[in-house]
Every structure is written in C-alpha cells, then in structure tokens.
Amino acid sequence: MNTRTDPRRSEPLTLFEKVWKQHEVVPQTADTPAILYIDLHLIHEVTSPQAFSLLRSLDLKLRRTDRTLATMDHSTPTDPDEISGRVPIKVESAARQLKQLEVNCREFGVNLRGLGSDQRGIVHVIGPELGATQPGKTIVCGDSHTATHGAFGALAFGIGTTEVGHVLATQCLLQRRPKTMAIEVSGRLGPGVTAKDLILAIIGRIGVSGGTGHVIEYRGTAIEALSMEERMTVCNMSIEAGARAGMIAPDDTTFAYLKGRQYAPTGAHWDAAVERWRALRTDPGALFDEIVHIDADSIAPMITYGTHPGMVVPIGAAVPQRPGDAAHAKSLAYMGLQEGEEIIGKAIQVVFLGSCTNGRLSDLKQAAQVLKGRKIAPGVRMLVVPGSQQVKREAEAIGLDRIFIEAGAEWREPGCSMCLGMNGDLVAKGDYAVSTSNRNFEGRQGPGARTLLASPATAAVAALTGRITDPREFLAGAAPAAH
Numbered sequence: 306m307n308t309r310t311d312p313r314r315s316e317p318l319t320l321f322e323k324v325w326k327q328h329e330v331v332p333q334t335a336d337t338p339a340i341l342y343i344d345l346h347l348i349h350e351v352t353s354p355q356a357f358s359l360l361r362s363l364d365l366k367l368r369r370t371d372r373t374l375a376t377m378d379h380s381t382p383t384d385p386d387e388i389s390g391r392v393p394i395k396v397e398s399a400a401r402q403l404k405q406l407e408v409n410c411r412e413f414g415v416n417l418r419g420l421g422s423d424q425r426g427i428v429h430v431i432g433p434e435l436g437a438t439q440p441g442k443t444i445v446c447g448d449s450h451t452a453t454h455g456a457f458g459a460l461a462f463g464i465g466t467t468e469v470g471h472v473l474a475t476q477c478l479l480q481r482r483p484k485t486m487a488i489e490v491s492g493r494l495g496p497g498v499t500a501k502d503l504i505l506a507i508i509g510r511i512g513v514s515g516g517t518g519h520v521i522e523y524r525g526t527a528i529e530a531l532s533m534e535e536r537m538t539v540c541n542m543s544i545e546a547g548a549r550a551g552m553i554a555p556d557d558t559t560f561a562y563l564k565g566r567q568y569a570p571t572g573a574h575w576d577a578a579v580e581r582w583r584a585l586r587t588d589p590g591a592l593f594d595e596i597v598h599i600d601a602d603s604i605a606p607m608i609t610y611g612t613h614p615g616m617v618v619p620i621g622a623a624v625p626q627r628p629g630d631a632a633h634a635k636s637l638a639y640m641g642l643q644e645g646e647e648i649i650g651k652a653i654q655v656v657f658l659g660s661c662t663n664g665r666l667s668d669l670k671q672a673a674q675v676l677k678g679r680k681i682a683p684g685v686r687m688l689v690v691p692g693s694q695q696v697k698r699e700a701e702a703i704g705l706d707r708i709f710i711e712a713g714a715e716w717r718e719p720g721c722s723m724c725l726g727m728n729g730d731l732v733a734k735g736d737y738a739v740s741t742s743n744r745n746f747e748g749r750q751g752p753g754a755r756t757l758l759a760s761p762a763t764a765a766v767a768a769l770t771g772r773i774t775d776p777r778e779f780l781a782g783a784a785p786a787a788h
C-alpha cells in the first residue's frame with residue numbers, strides 16, 4: 306500500500322490524474338465537486354428517455370451534438386426478421402424504447418446508429434470500433450460498463466440518468482475526484498488462460514467492493530502484452546470490482562488499433578495526437594492510494610459459482626466452504642450448488658457467447674477454434690451474439706458463422722441479448738448458463754436462471770461437452786472428456 310498523494314502537486318502524476326486535470330473546468334473544493342468537461346457522451350435506449358424529457362421540459366437544446374453518439378443495443382432483437390421489420394418486434398416494451406430513442410435523436414440532432422445501421426452494436430463495442438474512443442478523453446454513458454473505454458487510456462465511467470441530462474445540456478458533469486489504485490500484473494498468462502480469467506481472478510482477489518471509490522490503473526508486463534480487445538475485457542469488469550473506472554496507459558498497441566478508424570485523427574493531426582497520447586503514461590515515481598500485485602503466471606481459467614462476480618474460483622476448484630455465512634448459503638441455494646462440490650463436470654443447458662465483455666471478433670475466434678468441425682452436446686442451446694454489426698460482418702467474412710451454425714449454435718444479430726435479457730433472449734428458470742458476460746446476479750439472464758461467468762474458450766468447451774470442462778484439457782489436444 307502507498308501513501309495518499311497530495312493533489313496540489315504538479316509532478317509526477319498518474320495517468321488518471323493527468324486526464325482529470327486536463328478536464329477540470331472548475332476544481333473541486335471541500336464543499337463542492339469538480340466540474341469536468343466531457344469529450345464523448347454515449348447514449349443508449351435504456352437510460353436516456355428521462356434525460357431527453359428533462360431537456361424538453363426545461364426547453365433546453367443539446368449542447369454538443371458532435372460529442373454525442375447514440376446506439377441501440379439493450380432492447381434490440383437478435384432475430385434478423387425483427388431487425389429488418391419483416392416481423393414486428395416481439396417484446397413490446399423494447400419496441401417502445403427503441404422508437405423513443407429514434408424520436409429523441411431526431412428531435413435533438415443526435416447521431417444515431419439505429420436498427421438498420423451497419424455501424425450499430427453494443428455501445429462499448431462501437432465506440433472503440435469507430436475510433437470515437439481515444440486516449441485522454443473523458444467519456445461517459447448512462448451505463449456502468451463504460452469503464453471498457455478506459456482500455457485506451459480514456460477516463461470513462463457510467464453516470465445516472467439525471468447526469469445524462471446534465472451532460473446533454475451542458476457537456477459538463479459534477480464529479481468528486483476518486484482515489485487511485487494500481488493493479489500491477491507481472492508475468493504472462495498461460496495457454497488457455499485469457500483476459501477474462503485475469504479480470505475474474507482480480508475480482509476474486511480484491512472482492513466486489515475492493516475498488517470502491519477508486520479508479521484502477523492496470524499495468525505491468527502482463528497488461529502490456531494484451532491486445533486492445535483483451536484490454537477492453539479487463540477494463541470492462543472494473544465496475545464489478547466496485548471501481549469507478551479502469552484505465553490502461555496508451556501505447557503502440559493502442560495507436561495501431563485506432564489508426565485509420567472513422568473518427569481517429571488523420572495526417573498531421575494523427576501525429577500530434579500520438580505525441581500527446583504518449584505523454585499520458587503515469588510518471589515514474591507517481592503515487593497511488595493503493596497498489597495490488599498479481600502474478601499472471603499463477604492464474605488458471607476461472608469460473609463463477611455464485612451470484613456476484615467475486616464468487617469465483619479456478620475451474621478445477623470446489624465450491625468454497627463458508628460455514629455460518631448466510632449470504633453465501635443463500636447464493637448457493639439459488640445456484641443449486643453445495644459447499645465443497647466440484648464445479649468441473651457440472652451439467653449445463655445454455656451457453657451465451659457475446660456481450661460488451663466478450664462479444665468482439667477475437668472472442669468469437671477463440672470459441673470458433675474450439676467448435677470447428679465439432680458439434681455441441683445434445684440438449685445444449687448455444688447463442689452466439691456478435692457485439693456489433695462490424696464484428697458480425699468480420700466474423701462472417703472469415704467463416705465463423707458457418708463454424709457456429711454447423712456446430713449447432715444459433716448465430717444472431719448484434720446487441721446485449723442474453724447478457725441481461727431485456728430483448729426476450731432468456732435462460733429458463735433453474736437452467737445453468739455458461740456466459741461470457743460480466744454479471745451473474747439473481748435473475749440476470751431470466752427469472753431463476755443460473756449464470757456461470759467464464760471466458761469464451763471455457764464457454765465453448767462447455768457447449769461441446771455439455772458440462773463444465775477445463776479448456777486447457779481441450780487445448781492440450783485431448784478430446785474433451787465426456788464426464
């Protein structure tokens with residue numbers, strides 16, 4: 306652990322402190338929060354309706370339409386016929402919400418990636434894809450997984466609906482300055498161990514409130530070795546550790562990802578931007594409020610067994626015993642699991658591959674590699690939902706859709722889908738679902754649904770065997786064991 310830093314000093318600074326400082330319109334005082342300038346405001350259909358109503362009721366205009374980007378994701382159907390309008394959208398509340406977003410965006414001049422757009426997708430997938438997400442920006446959205454964008458060295462966090470209204474009207478936000486935490490990940494992830502396993506292991510270690518009040522900076526050799534998509538998986542789940550945001554210093558991997566994207570700077574502007582972005586890195590000697598060390602080499606594929614993401618173990622471990630812990634017992638009762646029970650070999654009924662955590666091309670590739678030329682187990686339903694239209698197109702261009710369909714999985718239209726089931730894609734009561742998403746709360750994937758969070762590789766191997774299986778067994782070349 307390190308000592309509290311003095312916020313008035315100028316050097317050396319952390320990545321977070323640099324971005325914060327550059328966006329302080331009015332600094333925080335003992336009695337008042339800071340006023341922060343917001344560079345990018347992302348909007349979706351669930352948390353924006355009341356905010357637009359607020360503007361309307363106060364007769365206000367939207368302050369910066371050019372810094373506001375909207376998409377439809379949470380309530381969108383994944384059935385191509387509903388998307389195209391050949392059949393009506395089945396979930397009425399979803400259809401209403403989508404319509405309302407369209408009306409609001411038209412009235413206030415917001416750039417909307419609507420149902421028919423080939424750039425539509427989950428808000429945290431399309432921001433980076435379009436190059437709207439950039440290092441050093443402040444990015445907000447009425448959505449807790451906005452931390453995803455921190456993978457680029459942006460300060461990105463979720464806000465409430467009232468705050469969405471404030472940002473629409475003023476492009477600013479009242480905010481108290483959070484504390485800082487460094488998570489230093491040394492070593493390298495082993496074969497079959499993914500970024501998802503890393504973040505699950507981190508949450509297992511620090512707990513679901515371990516990051517409360519902090520912005521986490523993930524750093525160290527294991528983080529630097531990650532691709533942008535892997536970094537997004539890690540930052541995405543910062544909120545599940547209670548943190549306000551997660552950040553990773555921008556580097557050549559970041560710049561290579563962004564170059565040439567629609568909203569990325571070009572020509573001399575690009576060169577100037579890269580120079581600016583390079584300077585965002587935490588200065589040597591900068592202090593964090595807290596430092597946690599993790600050894601990547603020691604991490605195994607992880608799986609959750611309970612009803613929050615901190616209830617997680619290495620896949621080969623048994624359900625932990627916590628005598629006298631009523632919350633633990635309640636959680637296990639919901640999950641239909643016993644203390645001391647092995648998780649490996651547990652039968653599952655559903656596999657969901659998708660979400661803003663693991664619905665990108667590399668995630669689909671990871672799963673397709675497992676499923677290629679094979680069939681999923683009889684009785685297992687596997688839903689593959691790309692994170693965006695672009696991910697879908699790219700996956701189809703390299704034949705991943707065929708691999709999934711031939712294996713017996715369903716290949717769907719992009720959106721949040723079964724991550725939270727707002728569009729009607731649900732897990733039945735009592736069924737076990739291995740899900741590549743980020744939340745396993747009671748009822749998250751449907752009333753009574755039991756969610757086990759894991760990586761795309763673990764999810765795909767479970768689909769093949771119909772049981773929880775160690776993906777390393779499969780990668781080692783062994784035919785996945787029929788338990």
Ligand SMILES: CC(C)[C@H](C(=O)O)[C@@H](O)C(=O)O
Nearest residue numbers: 351352379447448449450725
């Ligand atoms: C609907 C939205 C407000 C919510 C969030 O904030 O995270 C959702 O995206 C989720 O993942 O639970």
Ligand code: SF4
Nearest residue numbers: 450660661721724725
């Ligand atoms: S995919 Fe899931 S976690 Fe991500 S924004 Fe959608 S509902 Fe939230």
